[in-house]
Amino acid sequence: MKPAPFRYHLPATLQEALELLAELGDDAKVLAGGQSLLPMLGYRLTAPAHLVDIGGLSELRGWELDEAGLRIRAMARQREVELDPDIGLRFPILHAAIAHVAHAQIRNRGTVCGSVAHADPAAELPATMVALGATMVLERSGGRREVPAADFFQFHFTTAIETGELLTEVRIPSPRSGSTGTFLEISHRKGDFALVGVAATVVADGDRVAAARIVCAGVAPTPFVAVAAEQAVVGRVLDDATLLVAQYCASEGMSPTDDFHAEGAYRRQVAGVLVRRSLDVIRSQQGALSA
Amino acid sequence: MPEDPATSSGGCEVIELSFVVNGEPVTLSSDVRVSLAEILRRDLRLTGTHLGCEHGSCGACTVIVDGLAVRSCLMLAAQAQGADVETVEGLARGDELDDLQAAFREHHALQCGFCTSGFLMSLTARLREGPVVSEFQAREALSGNICRCTGYVGLVDAVLSLAADSGKEPLK
Structure with a gap:
C-alpha cells in the first residue's frame, strides 16, 4: 500500500x-x-x-514529573511512559491503560499525545485523560491555549485542535492524596481496540469515597462519563452492595450503537460489569476503602 | 527505456536516506511515501522481512530499530533516517542459526514460515530485556504477532526452552 x-x-x-x-x-x-x-x-x-x-524535535521528547503532576510531551512514546516506574507509582491508571494499547511493537513507536489527538472513540488514552482531569496544551505560531480533556474530545476522531495548532503536551495534575485508579477493558483479542474500556479514579476519605471519576471508552463518540455510577459511590463505603448499584446505573444515559464488533446492548452490559470490577480493583489497591 | 513502475517515484518527492542495516551503512534515494518494510524488501532485497496486513495488525514485518521491535510497515523509511535497523537476515552467523532460530527449529515453532521472521525479531528484542521464564510471559511476548499455522504451542515451547538452556527452570 x-x-x-x-x-x-x-x-x-x-x-x-x-x-x-x-x-x-x-x-x-x-x-x-x-x-x-x-x-x-x-x-x-x-x-x-x-x-x-515532529519526530526530529528534541524539545518535544520525554516528560516532566514533579509535585504539580505529569507533563507528557508530544513525542513521548507510549512504551517509555508505560515502563517508567515513577509514573507507574504515581499514576497506576495510566500504566494500566497504556498496557492495553495495541502491542509493545506499536507502543514503541506510538505516542501518548498522538493517541489523544487521534481521538478514536474506542481508544484507551482519551478516556483515561478525562478520568485524570488532564489538560491539553495546544500551541500555534504566536499563541498557546489549554483545553481541559472534558472539552477536548468533541466527536469521533474530532477534537478541539484547530487548524495550525499542535498538541504539544498533555498535563495530568498530581492525584489528590488518598486517590487511586485503574483501567480495565474487554476486547476480542489482546491488543485490539476495546469493545468497552473503563477508566476509574477514586479519592478516599477514611473508609468512604470522597470523589470518583468513572469514564467509559467504546460506548459513545467521545469518552463517556458515567455520572450515575459516580453518584452511586460518592459518600459511601465500597461494599458489595454499593458496587452492584454502581454496576447497574453505570449505563444510565449511555446509548452505544450496534456495530460489526458488538451490539449496543452488549456494550451497555459490559460497561456496567467493568465499572463494578474496576471499583473492586480500586478497593483492593486502597486498603482504607475495603469494606 | 520506460521507468520501472516498481521503483519510479511517479513524480513524488524523492529523498536521500542513510541508515544502518545489520551493521552495514546504507545510502539510497527513494520516493518519500514508502515504508521501511518496502525499502528493505525492494531496494535492499532483504526479503526475509515479510509484509502481511500492511496496517500493523499481523506483525510479520517486525524489525528492530534502535533496539526496539517495531512494525516496519508502520514506519516511513524517512523516519528511519540515521537509525540502526536489524532484520532477520542479521540473526544467523553465516550458516549457523542463532539460539532463538535453533530453538524454533527444534520445537517446530513454524510451519509455513511466513510469520517467522516477525516472531524472531519481536522475541529477539524481548529476550534482550531479560529471560522469558513462564508460559504467561511467553504468550505475552508472542502476543504482538499472528501465526495461523502452529497454534502457538511450538512457539511457546521454543521461547521457554531458551530459559531452560540458561539454567532457569520454566514455570509452566
Missing part, C-alpha cells in the same frame, strides 16, 4: 513546525509516531498534501 503523494517536512525546531502548520493550514497532517496515521494514509482514508514530521 502506498499513501497518496505528499510533501514531507522535517522541521528542526518547534517554532519551525508551528510556522509550517500555520502556512500549510488544512493541507497538512502532523506525523508523530505514525501508528494510526500511516494505516489511514495507506488505506487513503486521508490524503494530506503535506506531512509535518
Whole structure:
C-alpha cells in the first residue's frame, strides 16, 4: 500500500513546525509516531498534501514529573511512559491503560499525545485523560491555549485542535492524596481496540469515597462519563452492595450503537460489569476503602 | 527505456536516506511515501522481512530499530533516517542459526514460515530485556504477532526452552 503523494517536512525546531502548520493550514497532517496515521494514509482514508514530521524535535521528547503532576510531551512514546516506574507509582491508571494499547511493537513507536489527538472513540488514552482531569496544551505560531480533556474530545476522531495548532503536551495534575485508579477493558483479542474500556479514579476519605471519576471508552463518540455510577459511590463505603448499584446505573444515559464488533446492548452490559470490577480493583489497591 | 513502475517515484518527492542495516551503512534515494518494510524488501532485497496486513495488525514485518521491535510497515523509511535497523537476515552467523532460530527449529515453532521472521525479531528484542521464564510471559511476548499455522504451542515451547538452556527452570 502506498499513501497518496505528499510533501514531507522535517522541521528542526518547534517554532519551525508551528510556522509550517500555520502556512500549510488544512493541507497538512502532523506525523508523530505514525501508528494510526500511516494505516489511514495507506488505506487513503486521508490524503494530506503535506506531512509535518515532529519526530526530529528534541524539545518535544520525554516528560516532566514533579509535585504539580505529569507533563507528557508530544513525542513521548507510549512504551517509555508505560515502563517508567515513577509514573507507574504515581499514576497506576495510566500504566494500566497504556498496557492495553495495541502491542509493545506499536507502543514503541506510538505516542501518548498522538493517541489523544487521534481521538478514536474506542481508544484507551482519551478516556483515561478525562478520568485524570488532564489538560491539553495546544500551541500555534504566536499563541498557546489549554483545553481541559472534558472539552477536548468533541466527536469521533474530532477534537478541539484547530487548524495550525499542535498538541504539544498533555498535563495530568498530581492525584489528590488518598486517590487511586485503574483501567480495565474487554476486547476480542489482546491488543485490539476495546469493545468497552473503563477508566476509574477514586479519592478516599477514611473508609468512604470522597470523589470518583468513572469514564467509559467504546460506548459513545467521545469518552463517556458515567455520572450515575459516580453518584452511586460518592459518600459511601465500597461494599458489595454499593458496587452492584454502581454496576447497574453505570449505563444510565449511555446509548452505544450496534456495530460489526458488538451490539449496543452488549456494550451497555459490559460497561456496567467493568465499572463494578474496576471499583473492586480500586478497593483492593486502597486498603482504607475495603469494606 | 520506460521507468520501472516498481521503483519510479511517479513524480513524488524523492529523498536521500542513510541508515544502518545489520551493521552495514546504507545510502539510497527513494520516493518519500514508502515504508521501511518496502525499502528493505525492494531496494535492499532483504526479503526475509515479510509484509502481511500492511496496517500493523499481523506483525510479520517486525524489525528492530534502535533496539526496539517495531512494525516496519508502520514506519516511513524517512523516519528511519540515521537509525540502526536489524532484520532477520542479521540473526544467523553465516550458516549457523542463532539460539532463538535453533530453538524454533527444534520445537517446530513454524510451519509455513511466513510469520517467522516477525516472531524472531519481536522475541529477539524481548529476550534482550531479560529471560522469558513462564508460559504467561511467553504468550505475552508472542502476543504482538499472528501465526495461523502452529497454534502457538511450538512457539511457546521454543521461547521457554531458551530459559531452560540458561539454567532457569520454566514455570509452566
